[in-house]
Amino acid sequence: MERHWDASKNYRLFEITNPESTVDILAKWKQYKNPIGFKLINMDFKHLYPKAESLLLKYDDFSVKIVPIFENEIKDPTSRQTLSEMMNNGKNLPENGRACGIFYLIHSLLIPTAKLITGSGSQKAITRFSIPS
Incomplete structure (x- = not known):
């Protein structure tokens, strides 16, 4: 799953950069609430903020x-x-x-x-x- 998540990062991160709310993000990207959601959030964070x-x-x-x-x-x-x-x-x-x-x-x-x-x-x-x- 992590490989597919990484492959779709550009589309997903474009979609979530200006959301109405966090609830909207979680409704559209339900994978964030799965048991490995913390890994997916970390992957997205590292992509958005590589120098963090x-x-x-x-x-x-x-x-x-x-x-x-x-x-x-x-x-x-x-x-x-x-x-x-x-x-x-x-x-x-x-x-x-x-x-x-x-x-x-x-x-x-x-x-x-x-x-x-x-x-x-x-x-x-x-x-x-x-x-x-």
Whole structure:
């Protein structure tokens, strides 16, 4: 799939550069919501921004900017508790602990939503995808 995705990048990226909304992009390009969607997004990002620096080099800036997004967007009670612990410990939290908290909380924002329904009637089966390991 990744080979085909790469081959169609010019058409797709032209289509998504001026969308009405992110919802429109996800409706048209459903593959972004599949379990390997994160790889497809990364491929497109690298094509659009070939000179972009690695997140590894920009982690300090990223870690500061992502926390307000967590505060506004996370709804899951367990993740909100983790965020609260992270915020309450502030300067007492070791940098490794903060990084661990951030990577844990990212999963609260990027929940896989794809599902596959097969069969019909009493033979109907729903398969929910998760991120592959």
